[in-house]
Each structure stands twice: as C-alpha cells, then as structure tokens.
Amino acid sequence: QKEVEQDPGPLSVPEGAIVSLNCTYSNSAFQYFMWYRQYSRKGPELLMYTYSSGNKEDGRFTAQVDKSSKYISLFIRDSQPSDSATYLCAMSVTGGFKTIFGAGTRLFVKA
Amino acid sequence: NAGVMQNPRHLVRRRGQEARLRCSPMKGHSHVYWYRQLPEEGLKFMVYLQKENIIDESGMPKERFSAEFPKEGPSILRIQQVVRGDSAAYFCASSPPSADSGNTIYFGEGSWLTVV
Numbered sequence: 678q679k680e681v682e683q684d685p686g687p688l689s690v691p692e693g694a695i696v697s698l699n700c701t702y703s704n705s706a707f708q709y710f711m712w713y714r715q716y717s718r719k720g721p722e723l724l725m726y727t728y729s730s731g732n733k734e735d736g737r738f739t740a741q742v743d744k745s746s747k748y749i750s751l752f753i754r755d756s757q758p759s760d761s762a763t764y765l766c767a768m769s770v771t772g773g774f775k776t777i778f779g780a781g782t783r784l785f786v787k788a
Numbered sequence: 789n790a791g792v793m794q795n796p797r798h799l800v801r802r803r804g805q806e807a808r809l810r811c812s813p814m815k816g817h818s819h820v821y822w823y824r825q826l827p828e829e830g831l832k833f834m835v836y837l838q839k840e841n842i843i844d845e846s847g848m849p850k851e852r853f854s855a856e857f858p859k860e861g862p863s864i865l866r867i868q869q870v871v872r873g874d875s876a877a878y879f880c881a882s883s884p885p886s887a888d889s890g891n892t893i894y895f896g897e898g899s900w901l902t903v904v
Contacts, residue, residue, distance in 0.1 A: 681830075683830070685828065709892075711892065713895075718898075718900070719897055719898070720792075720794075720879055720895035720896050720897045720898050721831070721879070721895045722895070723892060723893075723894060726892050765830060765831065767831075775833050775836065775844065775846075775847075776821075776833070776893055777833070778823075778830040778831040778832075779830055780828070780829055780830040781830055
C-alpha cells in the first residue's frame with residue numbers, strides 16, 4: 678500500500694464547475710498537508726498549506742484535512758480553463774524533511 | 789528571478805555517459821532537496837542536503853547516483869553511466885532554515901533527462 682493515494686484521473690469538468698480533488702494516506706504521523714499545481718513541463722507550484730486538521734481558504738481554493746479519516750481534499754470553485762493542470766497532494770511529519778507526494782490528478786477544465 | 793534555478797532544462801545523454809544537473813536554491817534558503825518524476829508517477833524523494841552535508845539520501849539509488857551541495861556554488865546531482873531507465877524529470881526544491889523547514893518546499897522548473 679502506498680503511503681499516499683491519489684486518483685490520477687483524468688478529471689474533466691466544464692468551466693464554472695466546482696472541482697473536488699482528494700487524497701488518502703496511511704501514516705497518522707503526518708501533520709503538514711500541501712497541495713501543489715503542476716502545469717505540463719513545469720515545476721510544481723505550492724497552492725495551499727495546512728497544518729493538522731481543519732479548513733483553509735484562499736480565493737477560489739479551499740483545502741480540507743480530516744485526520745480522523747486520513748483524508749484531504751482540495752476544492753476549486755468557479756473553475757477556469759487556466760486551472761487545467763496536474764494537482765499533487767503532499768504531506769510530511771512535524772519537523773520532518775521528507776515530503777511525500779501523491780501521484781497527481783490531471784484536471785481538464787473545458788471552456 | 790529569486791526562485792529555485794535549475795540547469796540544464798533539457799539534457800540528452802547516450803547510455804553510459806554522465807549527467808550533471810545543477811540547482812541554485814532560492815535566496816535565503818539553505819536546504820536543498822532532489823526529487824525524480826517518472827511519467828505518470830508522482831514525485832519521488834531522492835536526497836536532502838544542507839551546505840556541505842548530506843542529511844538524508846534514503847531515496848537515492850545505491851549505485852551511479854550522487855549529490856553534493858558545496859559551501860560555494862550550486863547543488864549538483866550526478867548520474868554516472870546513465871541507462872534508459874534514468875530518463876525522467878529531476879526537480880530540485882529548497883526551503884528556509886526555519887524550525888519547520890521541510891514542511892513547505894519550493895520547486896524549480898526541473899531538468900528533463902533523456903537517455904538515448
């Protein structure tokens with residue numbers, strides 16, 4: 678079993694839709710949870726960063742962490758074609774230095 | 789550009805040659821990480837370095853791969869006697885020397901290695 682599981686998709690939605698991206702994990706020691714966006718042939722770009730459980734909102738993006746279920750989510754409201762990219766969840770242990778990544782979900786937002 | 793700088797962006801090597809990938813961290817960052825990304829796979833941790841020290845290399849293949857981060861100059865990921873299976877995108881990331889370093893890391897644009 679992988680330490681972090683993420684559905685690779687692809688996920689295709691119409692412009693304006695609400696997108697839900699998810700990851701599950703097995704290591705209960707993870708405390709820091711991140712979402713990265715990666716465009717084709719580019720480096721991953723940090724989108725959201727959450728410590729422990731709870732929600733965090735930034736513009737059209739909302740990150741949720743449910744540690745009891747070992748489940749994290751990223752919601753994108755009013756999705757735009759420019760949101761088309763691969764979204765990687767990532768997590769690490771408190772004070773740790775090895776960030777573990779999910780395989781990434783490819784998202785296509787159709788105009 | 790104050791971001792993580794990687795070069796070359798694209799590198800083609802014949803089997804058996806050596807590949808050297810360079811990374812300059814963001815200004816103010818002293819921790820460097822190398823990750824490898826294979827097609828349709830996620831980022832895999834390779835090595836974590838601080839200046840003149842390898843902190844963790846548990847993700848590095850035991851042979852042919854080495855990394856350094858000298859006191860002066862960029863971090864280098866070196867792959868000797870490359871094979872086709874080494875073809876991948878290699879990403880460098882950096883983080884600041886704070887108490888929670890490693891929990892948020894910032895990536896460069898990557899170096900795409902193709903072995904022919």
